[in-house]
Amino acid sequence: MSIRRALAALGAAAALVLVGAAGPAMAGNPHFIKNATSAHLDGVNLVVDFKEAGLPSGAVETVVASADLSATYSCVNGGGNVPSDPKKTTIDSRVSESGEFTAAKNGNIVGxxxxxxxxxxxxxxxxxxxxxxxLSVVWSNVTVEDLDSGAFIAVKGTFSAP
Incomplete structure (x- = not known):
């Protein structure tokens, strides 16, 4: 075998390895679907629904929903009334919940x-x-993030109860 043929074969093999290694990384474009990602109240809880696409089939992804919360609490007497000198507090915090989701054959996660x-x-x-x-809650600045793929989306709206 000539040196030229050997170098050509080695180059072709290297190119195949590089293409094979880059293939899965270039296969998808993980992203949340804007019109399938939303939030709504269930009582005082905030339910964040999402759809992510562009993932490899069977990929296990850690998704985190987060929101700013302003919650007001008060002491209420046995008659169901707030005393004239109420003891109240308002807590402002960032609240998060995460879960693991497995992409379907089509590369989507709905959760x-x-x-x-x-x-x-x-x-x-x-x-x-x-x-x-x-007494009341106000949820704002809602976001959804996939910690594995890096996909991120902000959900528009402020949600308050009662």
Whole structure:
């Protein structure tokens, strides 16, 4: 075998290795589908629904939904009333929930994650005869991110209850 043929064969083999290695990385374009990604309230909880496409079939992805939460809590007496000198607190925090999802054969993930406010009895310590109660929540700046693929989307809207 001549040196020229040997070098040509070696070059061809190297090219195949490079193309094979780059193939899976170039196969998809992971991204969230804007019109299939949204959020809505279920009581005071925020449910974030999403669809991600462009993934390899069977890929296991860690998806995180996050939102800013402003929650107001108050002590309520046995009659269901807020005392004239109410003990209140407002907690402002960033809340996140994550889950693992497996891409279908078509490279899509369709899922949902639920964000919940801090329970009232954890957020506020009330005197005897009064109960800590969540009065209102406002969710904003909702985002969804795939920690594995790097896909990211912001969900428009502010969600408040009651």
């Amino acid at each position: 949902s994650l639920t964000l919940m406010p801090t329970p009232a009895d954890v957020a506020l310590d009330c005197p005897n005869g009064q109960t800590a109660t969540l």
